[in-house]
Each structure stands twice: as structure tokens, then as C-alpha cells.
Amino acid sequence: MRDTPSYDPAALEAKWQARWAERHTNEPDLDRAARPFYNLMMFPYPSAEGLHVGNMFAFTGADIYGRFKRLQGFDVFEPMGFDAFGIHSENYALSIGTHPAKLIPQNIETFRRQLRRFGGMFDWRHELSTTDPAYYKWTQWLFLQLFKAGLAYKKRAAVNWCPKDKTVLANEQVIDGRCERCGTPVEQRFLDQWFFRITYFAERLLQNLDLLDWSSSTVLLQRNWIGRSEGAELLFETPGGRKITVFTTRPDTVFGATYLVLAPEHPLVEELTAVEQRPAVKAYQREVQSKDVVSRRVGDKTKSGVFLGSYARNPATGEAIPIWTADYVLMDYGTGAIMAVPAHDKRDFEFATQFKLPIRQVIQLEGESLPIVSDDGVLMNSGAFDGLPGREAAGRIVAWLEERGLATPRVQYRLHDWCISRQRYWGPPIPIIYCEKCGAVAVPEKDLPVELPPIEDFRPDDTGVSPLARHEEWYFVKCPQCGGQGRRETDVSDTFLDSSWYHLRYPSTEFHDRPFDQARTKKWLPVTSYIGGNEHAVLHLLYSRFITMVLHELGHVHFDTPFPKFRAHGLIVKDGAKMSKSRGNVVIPDAYIKQWGADTFRMYLMFLGPFQEGGDFRDEGIVGIRRFLDKVWTLVHEAALSPAGSPGNTPSVEHKLHRTIRKVTADTEGLQYNTAIAAMMEYVNALRERGAGNRELLEPLVVMLAPYAPHVAEELWEVLGHDTSVFQARWPAYDERLASAGDVEIAVQVNGKLRSRLTVPRGMAEKDVVARVLADEAVKKFVDGQPVKKVIYVQDRLVNLVV
RNA sequence: GCGACCGUGGCGGAACUGGUAGACGCGCCAGCCUUAGGAGCUGGUGGGGCAACCCGUGGGGGUUCGAGUCCCUCCGGUCGCACCA
Numbered sequence: 080m081r082d083t084p085s086y087d088p089a090a091l092e093a094k095w096q097a098r099w100a101e102r103h104t105n106e107p108d109l110d111r112a113a114r115p116f117y118n119l120m121m122f123p124y125p126s127a128e129g130l131h132v133g134n135m136f137a138f139t140g141a142d143i144y145g146r147f148k149r150l151q152g153f154d155v156f157e158p159m160g161f162d163a164f165g166i167h168s169e170n171y172a173l174s175i176g177t178h179p180a181k182l183i184p185q186n187i188e189t190f191r192r193q194l195r196r197f198g199g200m201f202d203w204r205h206e207l208s209t210t211d212p213a214y215y216k217w218t219q220w221l222f223l224q225l226f227k228a229g230l231a232y233k234k235r236a237a238v239n240w241c242p243k244d245k246t247v248l249a250n251e252q253v254i255d256g257r258c259e260r261c262g263t264p265v266e267q268r269f270l271d272q273w274f275f276r277i278t279y280f281a282e283r284l285l286q287n288l289d290l291l292d293w294s295s296s297t298v299l300l301q302r303n304w305i306g307r308s309e310g311a312e313l314l315f316e317t318p319g320g321r322k323i324t325v326f327t328t329r330p331d332t333v334f335g336a337t338y339l340v341l342a343p344e345h346p347l348v349e350e351l352t353a354v355e356q357r358p359a360v361k362a363y364q365r366e367v368q369s370k371d372v373v374s375r376r377v378g379d380k381t382k383s384g385v386f387l388g389s390y391a392r393n394p395a396t397g398e399a400i401p402i403w404t405a406d407y408v409l410m411d412y413g414t415g416a417i418m419a420v421p422a423h424d425k426r427d428f429e430f431a432t433q434f435k436l437p438i439r440q441v442i443q444l445e446g447e448s449l450p451i452v453s454d455d456g457v458l459m460n461s462g463a464f465d466g467l468p469g470r471e472a473a474g475r476i477v478a479w480l481e482e483r484g485l486a487t488p489r490v491q492y493r494l495h496d497w498c499i500s501r502q503r504y505w506g507p508p509i510p511i512i513y514c515e516k517c518g519a520v521a522v523p524e525k526d527l528p529v530e531l532p533p534i535e536d537f538r539p540d541d542t543g544v545s546p547l548a549r550h551e552e553w554y555f556v557k558c559p560q561c562g563g564q565g566r567r568e569t570d571v572s573d574t575f576l577d578s579s580w581y582h583l584r585y586p587s588t589e590f591h592d593r594p595f596d597q598a599r600t601k602k603w604l605p606v607t608s609y610i611g612g613n614e615h616a617v618l619h620l621l622y623s624r625f626i627t628m629v630l631h632e633l634g635h636v637h638f639d640t641p642f643p644k645f646r647a648h649g650l651i652v653k654d655g656a657k658m659s660k661s662r663g664n665v666v667i668p669d670a671y672i673k674q675w676g677a678d679t680f681r682m683y684l685m686f687l688g689p690f691q692e693g694g695d696f697r698d699e700g701i702v703g704i705r706r707f708l709d710k711v712w713t714l715v716h717e718a719a720l721s722p723a724g725s726p727g728n729t730p731s732v733e734h735k736l737h738r739t740i741r742k743v744t745a746d747t748e749g750l751q752y753n754t755a756i757a758a759m760m761e762y763v764n765a766l767r768e769r770g771a772g773n774r775e776l777l778e779p780l781v782v783m784l785a786p787y788a789p790h791v792a793e794e795l796w797e798v799l800g801h802d803t804s805v806f807q808a809r810w811p812a813y814d815e816r817l818a819s820a821g822d823v824e825i826a827v828q829v830n831g832k833l834r835s836r837l838t839v840p841r842g843m844a845e846k847d848v849v850a851r852v853l854a855d856e857a858v859k860k861f862v863d864g865q866p867v868k869k870v871i872y873v874q875d876r877l878v879n880l881v882v
Numbered sequence: 883g884c885g886a887c888c889g890u891g892g893c894g895g896a897a898c899u900g901g902u903a904g905a906c907g908c909g910c911c912a913g914c915c916u917u918a919g920g921a922g923c924u925g926g927u928g929g930g931g932c933a934a935c936c937c938g939u940g941g942g943g944g945u946u947c948g949a950g951u952c953c954c955u956c957c958g959g960u961c962g963c964a965c966c967a
Contacts, residue, residue, distance in 0.1 A: 295886095296887075296961090296962090299885080300963090303886090303962080304962095304963085306966065308966075308967085310967085325967080326967065327967060328966095328967065329967080340967095405965095406965085407965045407967095408965080408967075409965075409966070409967090411966090412966045412967075416967095417967050418967085419967090425883085425965090426965050426967080427967085429965095491966080491967090492966095493963095493966055613962090616962085617962090617963095652960095655960090686894085686895090686906085686907070687894070688894065689895085692887095692888090694894070694895090697893085697894075697908095699893075699894080699908055700893090700908040700909090702907095702908080702920095703906090703907045703908055704907080706907090707906095707907085753894095753896085753907095754895095754896070754905085756906075756907090757895090757896075757906035757907075758905090758906085759906095760905095760906055760907075761905075761906065764906090824902075826901070826902035827902090828901085828902085828947085830947070831946090831947055831948040832948090833902060836902065868947090869947065870947095871901085871947055871948075873901055876901055876902080877901050877948090879947055879948065880947090881947050881948095
């Protein structure tokens with residue numbers, strides 16, 4: 080007998096990767112595919128450190144799913160690209176003094192090499208980078224569509240300003256009042272910013288969530304982010320006839336409103352301030368403005384504020400109540416003014432206590448002391464509404480005030496319009512030209528892209544204006560409308576705009592005269608399966624949904640939901656902490672792949688824990704996967720050298736095979752890769768106990784292994800005598816009858832305690848099983864002659880005798 | 883503070899609608915083979931006990947013939963939001 084060659088992953092993986100490239104194995108025919116399956120994973124930001132295990136964990140999980148679908152007969156399109164614009168790249172480029180335009184292609188080259196090496200089923204013909212003018216031309220086109228539809232607008236707004244990165248940040252990029260990237264406390268600045276009117280779609284974005292097949296955690300994050308609140312606007316009038324509108328979700332507590340608070344930025348503050356209070360109020364406004372967003376936003380026990388010296392009438396009680404300004408009221412939510420009900424709101428309670436303002440209880444709830452925040456109670460001190468339950472009273476009070484024109488029911492969202500302006504260099508310039516006569520004019524679509532000039536001096540300064548403004552040859556242009564002197568918009572757009580539509584571009588990368596081809600889009604979109612990290616649950620995934628709704632509304636795409644199916648994978652941490660460069664705990668996969676091979680490392684990552692939960696990276700168990708692959712390797716080689724059909728199949732090994740196929744199929748479909756791998760291991764152990772496998776028992780195993788360990792599966796498929804790729808094979812089918820046949824072990828309990836086990840044929844009748852149970856020695860001992868009061872019987876599982 | 887998820891051997895983790903807790907893997911122990919082994923093979927491995935048995939899924943309580951799974955409560959952890967009226 081010839082010797083089995085040894086398993087040498089490095090050589091074998093290089094062989095198959097070369098063969099896949101030569102034979103275009105991973106490149107479906109995008110025009111003629113019969114069963115299109117668009118398998119998308121979140122494209123990486125090509126950092127200088129290269130692909131880390133977190134990326135590889137995510138990509139492997141998504142790749143396994145794509146390969147599985149392929150084996151089920153789908154034409155799977157699995158593209159890959161690079162999200163290469165943005166502050167990350169720019170800051171890194173600044174720190175090492177290299178131009179990002181030089182740095183990024185190098186990083187991409189590294190990523191590409193790593194992505195090929197791990198064995199992803201990527202269709203490299205359709206690679207894209209957001210920094211490519213052929214790509215961002217269409218990002219700019221997208222901006223123009225929104226601009227023309229009135230969904231992009233410019234306004235002066237208080238924005239989050241990072242004094243270190245010298246740029247504005249989106250609300251989503253501010254974590255605990257600090258810059259997401261550098262941790263510097265964020266300040267308030269007032270700048271002219273471009274916004275997208277995402278709030279216009281708030282209700283639809285919320286409603287649509289119910290139609291999505293998404294991880295429930297992701298849906299919940301989006302729902303909270305959109306933050307829908309039902310309530311009413313109430314009108315408080317001053318003796319001078321000024322009207323102050325407040326938003327409240329608790330109109331049932333209006334009888335307890337003992338003062339009003341306006342945000343310091345509220346436009347009515349000035350007019351409502353009494354002469355003698357002016358210096359104090361002005362000083363307070365200045366103080367608040369100079370505060371950074373951290374101390375402004377982080378709610379703590381100590382509140383600050385100033386009495387304006389004037390009063391307004393409570394619409395319910397008719398009482399005059401004092402008007403204050405305080406920074407615990409935010410200008411960008413509701414109307415920027417609140418009615419304060421200290422008895423029933425924690426913040427108002429703290430404020431009233433601190434400034435000795437009246438507290439009037441209007442809700443009673445047993446066992447609770449003020450402030451009673453719950454709406455479960457019953458009204459008191461509320462005139463005709465006394466005794467009503469809070470929730471019922473709310474509607475009645477609004478109706479009562481509405482009749483007198485003092486209330487309007489209203490829905491409020493926490494979601495803000497999306498600020499897409501960035502005063503930076505490394506992004507797509509916003510395609511607008513300012514003309515003294517015509518105002519803001521769209522760059523004509525034929526002039527796109529507005530290329531990012533290759534300037535050496537790309538450092539941001541603290542003027543609040545992008546470095547692009549310093550480059551006159553680029554900055555000054557003719558107005559496209561009147562031909563007069565114009566200036567370019569110098570802001571670039573947010574990277575989240577780049578990534579909001581990349582899935583539309585992938586199938587159409589070879590078309591240069593359109594962002595996405597209609598036929599291709601009809602065939603491949605929406606995306607069939609999307610797998611990615613929950614860190615993008617409220618940013619990328621929300622913006623993509625919004626952009627898709629807009630494109631649908633404008634007639635550019637036939638669907639309004641980009642990702643009908645989304646699964647969030649877990650996070651790989653190291654020593655209990657998120658991997659990050661600053662912690663110095665980033666694990667780079669290259670060394671592991673070099674030592675063990677891509678197949679072993681892929682499977683190891685998937686075996687670490689449930690894919691959708693993630694886990695802590697250690698390398699202790701990796702040898703277990705290698706041992707498993709070695710065993711499969713040996714079994715297959717031995718079977719290939721043995722005469723056909725030897726050794727013969729026994730019923731028990733056939734049952735095991737069919738049960739294994741059933742489990743691996745279900746688990747792979749559900750992304751439960753750790754248990755699918757365990758099931759294959761069990762099967763291999765069973766074959767080895769039996770002495771050997773044969774072709775009939777091993778071919779299904781090799782096919783099931785292929786999504787997990789594609790290179791070794793290809794090699795073994797060849798060893799088994801096939802001259803086509805294993806990915807042209809079909810996923811094995813199982814016979815439900817065979818899968819559920821065979822003996823089962825039944826638990827035998829007396830009074831709920833396990834006393835014995837019984838092996839019986841599956842499906843044996845209850846009375847026969849019980850008869851055998853009663854004859855069992857161990858059972859007799861515990862029944863001890865007492866009458867059996869009750870028999871609990873679960874088919875094929877257990878018998879419990881109650882005595 | 884609010885919301886969501888989670889807590890199982892020495893370790894990572896299994897356990898369908900409540901029904902044999904600890905699958906699978908790592909590690910460890912013993913033996914075989916070896917000049918040697920960070921290789922391979924065989925067997926064992928939740929705790930206690932010679933044993934029959936008893937105890938065990940963060941703590942306490944409950945529902946049930948039966949609870950890792952359901953309910954209440956407390957403790958601990960992870961993530962998200964955070965003065966959103």
C-alpha cells in the first residue's frame with residue numbers, strides 16, 4: 080500500500096488559490112446567473128496595521144455562508160472593497176507625514192494580499208475603493224440627487240467640534256462627549272453645514288424595521304436611535320401676549336407645571352428677559368456657550384440656570400409661573416422649551432429643589448415618593464381630572480386644551496438630520512459652487528467628478544474651513560449658471576455617505592457612465608444576505624436605509640430596503656477588551672495562517688464560540704482543529720486507496736451520516752458554525768471507531784467541510800477522483816427517515832430523579848416501554864412496592880414514575 | 883440612571899417547544915510506541931464517597947411529576963443610549 084502524503088497546508092492552499100484565479104471559480108456570470116445570491120459583508124477600512132483577526136472572523140463567517148449557498152446551487156456574488164476615505168486615514172497620514180493618496184494604495188495592497196490568503200470566495204473583478212474618482216464621482220452624483228430633491232440643505236448649526244482633529248463630528252461620532260477617534264472633549268461651534276433631511280423619513284424608517292429579517296439587537300438599536308415619542312405641544316402665554324410652545328410626553332401632569340425652562344439658545348430668551356435680569360442672563364448664556372459638550376451634556380446632580388424675571392400662564396391652572404433658562408434643556412430636541420413638573424420628573428425635581436421652586440404633586444401612586452416618574456398613577460390636584468388614571472387623563476387633557484387652541488398632539492423623534500459636512504481634506508468634495516448672483520449652484524453632472532486635488536498641504540487648521548480653501552487654482556471657478564466668478568464648496572462629505580451605497584456599485588463596477596446599471600441592479604439587488612458588526616447598527620445601516628428610500632422615491636431603484644436580511648456577528652476581544660491599537664492587543668492573523676494554514680485558522684475562529692456572539696481570542700485550542708483536519712485527510716486518503724465500497728456500510732453509521740448532514744445543514748444555515756464543526760468532529764470520530772470510511776461516507780463530509788476549509792476540501796475532492804471543483808458539487812441531502820432511525824436511550828426517572836437508562840428502538844410504543852421500565856431492577860428498588868400514582872411519558876425521551 | 887444581552891467543569895463552549903447537564907475541543911492523568919518528543923495511538927477526566935448513593939448550571943425564593951431553560955428577587959459582567967422633556 081502506498082503511503083498517504085502528509086497534509087501540507089501552505090503548498091496546498093497556494094495551489095488552490097492559484098487554480099481558483101486561473102479558472103475564474105469565484106466569478107459568477109452577473110448577466111446570466113440563474114439563481115443570484117448577493118452575499119455581502121461590510122467592507123473594511125484599510126488601516127496601516129492590516130487586516131486583524133476581528134475582520135477575519137467576520138469575513139470567514141460570511142464567506143462560509145456564501146460558499147454554503149453556492150453548494151446549494153446558488154450563483155453567489157461575493158464582492159470585496161475598501162472604505163478608504165475618512166479621518167482615520169487622514170489622521171494616520173498626518174501622524175507619519177505621508178500623503179494619504181500614497182498611503183492608502185499601499186494599505187489596500189496589504190489587505191488584498193491578506194484577503195486572498197485566507198481563502199475568501201471574492202470576485203475580484205468587482206473590487207472597489209471609495210477613494211477612486213470612478214467611485215466618488217457617483218457619491219457626488221448621489222449628493223446632487225438629494226440636493227435637487229430638496230433633501231440636502233445648508234444651515235448654521237451648533238456642531239460638535241473636535242479641537243484636536245480640527246473638524247466637526249456627527250452626533251454619532253461623539254462618545255461620552257468626547258471625540259470617538261482621539262478622546263478629546265468636544266466643543267460647540269457654529270458653522271454652516273450641509274445636512275440631509277433624514278428626519279423627513281423618520282416614521283418610515285421606523286415602520287420599515289418591522290418588515291426586516293434582521294438580528295433583533297440591531298433592530299432595537301435603530302428603534303432607540305430614531306426615538307419616537309408621542310405627546311403634545313402645549314402653549315404658555317405671557318401677559319405681554321408672547322407664546323411659548325413646549326413639547327411634553329406627559330400632558331397629564333400639566334397641572335403640576337410650576338415653572339418653564341427655555342434652552343439658553345432659545346430665540347425668545349432675549350425678549351422674555353426683564354431689564355433687571357439682563358446682565359445675569361447674558362452672562363449665563365456666555366458661560367454655557369463656552370462650555371464643552373461634555374459638561375453640557377452629561378447630566379449630573381448639580382444644575383445651573385437663571386430666572387428671566389418674567390412669567391407665563393399655565394394653560395391648565397391659569398396660574399402665572401416663572402420662566403427660567405437652564406442648560407439642562409436642549410435646543411435641538413422638541414421646541415427647546417419645557418414645562419417643568421418637578422413632582423414628576425427627576426431633572427425638574429433636582430432643579431426645583433436646588434432653586435427652591437414650588438413642587439406640586441398631581442399624580443398619586445401608592446408606595447412611591449416624589450418624584451413619581453411612572454405614568455401608572457391616578458391624578459390629583461388637577462381639577463375636573465382628579466381620580467383619572469394618568470394615561471387616560473393625558474388624552475382628555477390634550478383634547479380639553481386643544482379646544483381652546485392651547486394644545487396640539489405631536490410625535491417627536493430623537494433622530495436628527497444627518498450632518499454630512501467635514502472640514503477636512505480626505506473625502507469627496509461636495510459638488511457645489513457658490514456664486515454671488517446665483518447662490519449655491521449644483522455642479523453639472525457632466526462635470527463630475529469634482530476631483531480631490533493632489534495637494535501636499537492637507538493639514539486642517541482651526542479656522543473651521545477645509546484646507547481645500549487654501550488652494551486658489553481649485554477654489555475659484557466659473558459659476559456653471561451665469562459664468563461669473565464662483566467659489567467651490569470646500570467641505571468634503573462624511574465617509575458614511577461613501578458606504579451608504581457601495582452595495583449598489585459592486586455589481587456595476589465596469590460601467591463608467593452610470594452609478595449602477597438597471598439590469599444588473601434588478602438582477603442582484605436588494606442584497607440577499609448581509610453580515611456585519613453591530614457597531615454599525617445605527618450609522619451605516621440607518622444611512623443606507625435612508626439613501627435607499629430616497630433613491631426609490633426618486634425612481635432610481637426598484638426597492639426601498641437595501642438589506643432585507645442582516646445578521647450581526649459577535650465581537651472578537653482579546654483578554655476581555657476590545658482590540659485596539661492604543662491598547663496594543665490587536666491580533667494580526669498572518670503568523671497564525673503561516674504556521675497552521677488558512678483552513679485551520681478559519682475553522683478555529685469559527686470554533687471559538689457562537690459566531691453571533693463572538694468571544695475572547697486565545698490560541699490554545701488551535702491544534703484541535705489541525706488534528707481534526709489531519710484525521711479527515713487520513714480517512715479520505717485511505718478510502719481512496721481501498722477497493723470500492725469497502726468496508727460496507729452498517730445501518731448505524733448510515734444513521735449517523737444522515738443525522739450529521741441534518742445538523743450541519745441546519746447549523747450552517749443558522750450561522751451556528753461552532754456546533755456544525757462539532758457535529759463533523761463527532762462523525763469523524765464515529766468513522767474512526769468503526770475503523771475506516773469509504774467513498775460513500777466521506778464524499779458528503781468533504782462537501783460539508785468545503786465552506787469551512789475550502790482548500791483542503793478541494794484537495795480531498797480531487798483525491799476522491801473528481802476533476803472539477805468541489806464547489807461545483809451539491810450540498811448533500813439527508814433522508815429524514817434514516818436520520819431519525821436507530822436506537823434511542825430513554826431516561827428512566829422515579830419521582831423526577833434519574834434512576835436508570837434504557838436503550839430501545841426509536842418509536843417504540845408507550846406500553847411496551849413502560850413494561851420494560853417496570854421490570855428494570857434499579858426501578859423496582861426505588862418504587863419499593865409502592866403503588867405508581869402517575870406515569871409521565873415523553874416519546875423517545877423519558878419515563879417518569881410518580882409514587 | 884434607562885434599555886438589551888449574559889452568568890454552566892481547570893478553560894472555550896454544548897443542551898430542540900421545560901424532559902438523561904457538561905456534546906465537541908483544549909488542558910490534565912494513566913498506559914502504549916519511541917534514543918527522544920511541544921508527534922501519534924488507547925483509556926480516563928464536574929465535586930464528594932470504598933460503595934450503594936449524595937451534591938451540582940452566580941445567591942435566595944417560587945411554579946411543575948420534572949427547571950440550566952419559566953416567574954420573583956438579589957449579586958456580578960458585557961454592550962448600547964445617556965439632562966431627548
